[in-house]
Amino acid sequence: MQASATPRNPDWEEDELILVLDAYLSAKPQDLQKHSPEVSELSQLLRRRFHQLGVVGAYTLRNVAGVYMKLQNLKAHDPAYLARGKTGLKAGNRLEKDVWHRYEEYPAELHQRAEQLRKFIQSDISVGDVEDELxxxxxxxxxxxxxxxxxxxxxxxxxxxxxxxxxxxxxxxxxxxxxxxxxxxxxxxxxxxxxxxxxxxxxxxxxxxxxxxxxxxxxxxxxxxxxxxxxxxxxxxxxxxxxxxxxxx
Ligand SMILES: [Zn+2]
Ligand SMILES: [Zn+2]
Incomplete structure (x- = not known):
């Protein structure tokens, strides 16, 4: 059997950024280390979401390293972090910035949306079979x-x-x-x-x-x-x- 090329991991989507930003804002910075349970739980949640959507990604898809990196990227938008004279890693995509600005003043709304997403992801219903070009x-x-x-x-x-x-x-x-x-x-x-x-x-x-x-x-x-x-x-x-x-x- 011929080995197929490793699929490229999809770009980060809004749903995911909501979950990541909620984790970022809810946790203490020291909790968000590469080996903290918060980060591996988030990685599992995001992988499960792709599974539900029927998306096949590489084994690196939203793994702990990728999720940790995204959490670091968020620092580039965080006034509290920048005020300490630190500079974040270069921010990722535009959507990341949009999501930050949309929710920075409304953490309760963000948290509600993240909770909703978590509930649906944990329900484990597959939605990858909804076929519709539109x-x-x-x-x-x-x-x-x-x-x-x-x-x-x-x-x-x-x-x-x-x-x-x-x-x-x-x-x-x-x-x-x-x-x-x-x-x-x-x-x-x-x-x-x-x-x-x-x-x-x-x-x-x-x-x-x-x-x-x-x-x-x-x-x-x-x-x-x-x-x-x-x-x-x-x-x-x-x-x-x-x-x-x-x-x-
Ligand atoms: Zn409708
Ligand atoms: Zn009509």
Whole structure:
């Protein structure tokens, strides 16, 4: 068997930087040594995330050395560190700087997002099997990052959730199923071929759920493919009501 080339490790993503920054801000600097348990736990968590996403990386993928290095990189943005006259290692990518600036004033919000991510990663549900060409565009724009976006899509597509939402909606609307934004009714337009054809959208982004909230059928909306796409196409995601107002103009 021919040995395949070692895959290049993927660039750091927002989800990961949130976890790393949260660890950086929560720990005492002396806890973040190369051999501290905090660093190896973080490495395990990030590796598990890639496993869930179905990404195959080299054995060096987010290993302890890589994670430790990223923690060092963060010092370049840390006013407390720089005030001591120290200079950090040269900062990594732009996203790292963005994430730092976005959350430096809001450590509680950062911590909540990190906790949410940890919860989903530890749930160990594989989301690597969500196949959709359009998903990759959505993912890069997802306010919640790639992993939670996959969970979001997975929830929207799960047939039991769909079936339940459709049953409720149809019962409330005289047996009809239509887009809650533009009113498009696939059955009216395409006859029996379009019967029951509609997409489900979870109106609350996972990143906006409070720690006690979970994804819920109550937050599902029925949308045609066009409207659904328009909701997700840019940050921040629009509410169905906002999109409706946009359409009326
Ligand atoms: Zn629509
Ligand atoms: Zn959606």
């Amino acid at each position: 998903l990759s565009t959505d993912e890069t724009l997802a306010p919640e990052g790639r992993l939670l976006m996959r969970f979001h899509k997975r929830y929207e597509r799960r047939s039991t959730n769909r079936a339940k939402k459709l049953r409720q909606f149809s019962a409330d609307n005289g047996g009809r199923v239509f887009c809650e934004c533009c009113g498009f009714d696939f059955e009216r337009a395409y006859g029996s071929r379009g019967k029951g054809f509609i997409e489900c959208h979870h109106a609350v982004p996972i990143s906006k759920l409070t720690p006690t909230q979970t994804l819920s059928i109550r937050d599902l909306r029925l949308l045609c493919a066009n409207c659904h796409r328009m909701v997700h196409i840019a940050q921040p995601w629009l509410t169905v009501e906002n999109l409706k107002a946009l359409l009326r103009k």
